[in-house]
Amino acid sequence: MPAASAASPRLEAAALIAPGAALLLAAFVLPVLQLLSVSFVAADGSFSLDAYARLISDAFYFGVTARTLRVAALITLITLLLGFPLAYVAARGSPRTALWISVLVITPLLTSVVIRTFGWLVVLGRNGLLAQVLQPLGLVEPGFALMRTETGVVIALAQVLLPFMVLTLIGSIRAVDMRLEEAARTMGAGFGATLARVTIPLSLPGIVGGSLLVFALSISSFITPALVGGPRLPFLAGSIFESATATLDWPFAAAQSALLLLAVLLLFVPVTLLRRERRG
Amino acid sequence: MVSATPRVWRIAAIAVVSAVVIYMLAPLAVVIATSFSASQFLVFPPRGLSLRWYTEVLSSPAYLHAAWTSAWIAVIVTALAVLVGTPAGVALARHHVRGATWWSALFLSPLVLPVVVLGIGLLSVFSKYFGGPSYFAIVIGHLVICLPYVIRTVGAVAVGIDRNAEEAARLMGARWWERYLYVVLPQCRTGILAGGFLAFNISFDDAVVALFLRAPGIETLPLLIYGRLEFSPDPSVAAVSTLLVALTILIVIALERWFGLGRLAH
Secondary structure, eight states: OOHHHHHOHHHHHHHHHHHHHHHHIIIIIHHHHHHHHHTTBOTTSSBOOHHHHHHHHOHHHHHHHHHHHHHHHHHHHHHHHHHHHHHHHHHHSOHHHHHHHHHHHHHHHTSOHHHHHHHHHHHHSTTOHHHHHHTTTTOSOTTOOOTTSHHHHHHHHHHHHHHHHHHHHHHHHHTSOHHHHHHHHHTTOOHHHHIIIIIHHHTHHHHHHHHHHHHHHHHHOOHHIIIIIOTTSOOHHHHHHHHHHTSOOHHHHHHHHHHHHHHHHHHHHHHHHHHHHHHO | OGGGSOHHHHHHHHHHHHHHHHHHHHHHHHHHHHHTOOSSSOOSSOSSOOSHHHHHHHTOHHHHHHHHHHHHHHHHHHHHHHHHHHHHHHHHHHSOOTTHHHHHHHHHGGGTSOHHHHHHHHHHHHHHHSSSOOHHHHHHHHHHHHHHHHHHHHHHHHTTSOHHHHHHHHHTTOOHHHIIIIIIHHHTHHHHHHHHHHHHHHHHHOOHHHHHHOOTTOOOHHHHHHHHHHSOOOHHHHHHHHHHHHHHHHHHHHHHHHTOGGGGOO
16 A cells, blocks of 8 residues: 555645635635725825725715614514524424425525515515505505615515524524423423523524524625615615725725625634634 | 423414415515516516416527526536535545634635625726636636535535445555545535535526626626616516526425435534
């Protein structure tokens, strides 16, 4: 047996990883770094923080950031509240139930965001499905529509992102040892108390992970806010697109990207570090 | 366990789950329903019943050309993603890689980092060094967002591979590439298939990366739909969307059959 093949598991792993690593460095890490460097360049080519100063001081862009974060927080809360019961039923129900919930969650997930948003345009628009259901009940005025409103964006985007929450939660609820729940029940805890004091605390990793994921995807999302919110209700991602392609203000587009990236990294780096520590 | 669940909770669970089911499916159902409309305008509920918008889509050069563009981009992206992602998935799942946590974080980061930032970063690089956006730029962008899925599905399968078979092959004198070709890869088959389906689906459905990296004249199917939604869509958009939903359902069935949908939860 050639010595090289026995002594080189480390080399072997490196060789397997190399193509993917090279691709991600060249096509992902470097472009993002190059973009970040653009954010520090003034029109005359000198170093400047003007783009960041404008991002913070301009009331309009501050509003864009605030709206993006506000909507993301709401969506995270909604997907958690709707997603947990669904995930619980999937994790603790029969295999058949679990399969149907997976189908229900994964089919929309794998459908283009453009199409899912299209559906919401028909539901939320003037004379849309929602208006047709609510008007006869006298709940809303004629001409009611949620298009071009923040509420509309929340409703549509929460549906788009719910699958991510449910899939993350299913995994972590399944990982909770069912015997602990049974022990709690045998020792006299009611179903609600067991849920609140055993199941939910033990599935906290999934609750945190799912919330971070949904929040990050929400502040980054482009298609749904652009189509449902429209041009008068800009969100961060749409604003980046505008700056880069319409006003051609690259430093400003880059600064907004840096802000978005920073927000996502602040969410995920601590989690990665924690996970690493736990693994030892 | 379920039998011990009090009735109130069970009713509450059924109510919440049904509400969420309606919430999840309503937008897709509405699109499918309006596609069979006989009316000229996009209205719900649809007026009349006809397949005219399907005939319209299938005889429209704009739709067909965009579909063709999306399809060949997705095929190339899938092939490359499988080629690059499979070895990485195997390595991260089976070998003791130094700094494995950070490598996994890097490989999976396109899942959580903003796609708009990737799009604009690539746009900036391609404008500066490669003479502007192009089909090639779109393929590269899609490759980045598809790679994590292949790495994850292959990794999920590779973790469970029997190490003894590989050791046996080694002892019997198989060279390293024979070991991979005849022992490791066949055992990863389902993960590779699932990753490939996901990669194809994501590339075919993407509008964000393509929106940033399209050169004038490049039109993929999601871009075409997005463009029409910004103005006034007619029911042909619903018809083409319904065809895409049908394609998605086929992919979901394939995933369940060969990989298991349950394994996509983590």
